[in-house]
Amino acid sequence: MGKHLVLVGGGHAHLTTLQNLKKLTGRGHRVTLVSSSPFHDYSGMGPGLLSGQYSLHELRFNIFRMAVNGGAEFIEASATRLDPDKKELHLSNGSALAYDVISFNTGSHVTLEIPKSALGQTVFPVKPIANLFHAREKILSHKKTPGERLTLLVVGGGPAGCEIVGNLQELIKKENIQADIVVAAGSQLLDKQSQAFRNRTRLLLAQEPLQLLEGVRVTTLGKNEAKLDDGRHIEFDYAFIASGITASAPVPADGLIVNSFLQSPKFPELFGGGDCISFEKQPLDKVGVYAVRQNPILYHNLLASLENRKFKAFIPQKNYLLILNLGLNRAIALRNKMIWSGGFVKLLKSFIDRKFVKKFQLG
Known part of the structure; x- marks a missing residue:
């Protein structure tokens, strides 16, 4: 039965x-x-x-x-x-x-508490993933006053935060949007990775305007304001939460x-x-x-x-391939302490991702 x-x-x-x-x-x-x-x-x-x-x-x-x-x-x-x-x-x-x-x-x-009035309007957690699509639509349809510059805040300096930053840089450059990107990275950018990987990623992201805040954390979020643990406040138009x-x-x-x-x-x-x-x-x-x-x-x-049959064990890879999509034909890969970056790495990531998705998407 x-x-x-x-x-x-x-x-x-x-x-x-x-x-x-x-x-x-x-x-x-x-x-x-x-x-x-x-x-x-x-x-x-x-x-x-x-x-x-x-x-x-x-x-x-x-x-x-x-x-x-x-x-x-x-x-x-x-x-x-x-x-x-x-x-x-x-x-x-x-x-x-x-x-x-x-x-x-x-x-x-994400664990950071987000006001209900802000969720999906000015504040977008990176999960569920569809939030990023809706955030793009919000930014593109934003009605600006003459001379206005948007402030885009990214909370979190891990792999997800870095990818958000890089793809925001591509969005504002391609669409000619006047905006400043601010990253509240926590202790430091990519704090769980090697110094070499951190430095290379930082250099790639620094090719476009970026304000990086390290050694600070966001403690409280409002609809258009974030409070840092050092007492400072950051006013923003849109925020992306990629931490905790x-x-x-x-x-x-x-x-x-x-x-x-x-x-x-x-x-x-x-x-x-x-x-x-x-x-x-x-x-x-x-x-x-x-x-x-x-x-x-x-x-x-x-x-x-x-x-009632025999199980298989999952054995995790010790050195998995990590690839970050940093937008604007930039990507960086890490495996076994070896680091690669460039447009070919982004093509590789896209190929791997599309292959996986195609395997499970219905026709």
Whole structure:
């Protein structure tokens, strides 16, 4: 007799499972996909939405159609609470789902509190990715008074923040927008990377006007003002939040603890992938490459759990390829302490990203 598999979220780590739903349902299993949106957008191409390098449909997966075409049920709702002892998932629509096996790929969100009146109007977290498309539309349609210069604030100096900065630089240059870009980078730009990588990235971004603030953090955001921890205030027209991410509910803020099989040690029917998990022995960087590589392993282990078969272990790369899209034909790559930059690196990143998206997009 088949079992009930519940997938919470249609992110990168669930794509192989969604692509193989017919195999699951064809073997007598029931599958339900729960997501707050019928679409999932590929984060690796997200910053290119700002500069106009990509359109939204180029990086979008229709997970609703993937579910329906594969014989699964799709529920457009958010997960609000998990009761692992009763094997029940509670949803924002008031219902509860019983499951035999459940997997979370709900991603992450920024922790900085954003006023409701500002969200999607003047303040844009980098996730969900579609925010970057809407931010571009807002900037392009902004009605300026004569002589006005926009102030674009980027909060966070990690890889995501750097990509946002570079693609904003491309946007204002290509569209001839008079604007100043200010980066509140936290302790320093790319503080988890080597000095050589930081310096090269800084030089690339400095090819265009940029005000970089290091050693300060944004503590409070208003609709058009940010307060720094040194007491200063920054007035802005639009702000982008690329700092301080945490796992999305109902997963604990520090992530769902999993073993090498992407499985909860405490509740063996509970699995997860991507930003919402944390390995019990070694937490990993919150980068998309891990979710992409967990993708086929998670599918194998979910099927194995449903049918009492042998699991596969996920072994993370110690030295993964990191490529930052910095806009304006600029990109920088890092692997095994080797650094490359230039237009050919941007072409390589685009090729890798498009290949991944094409694999899972419906025709």
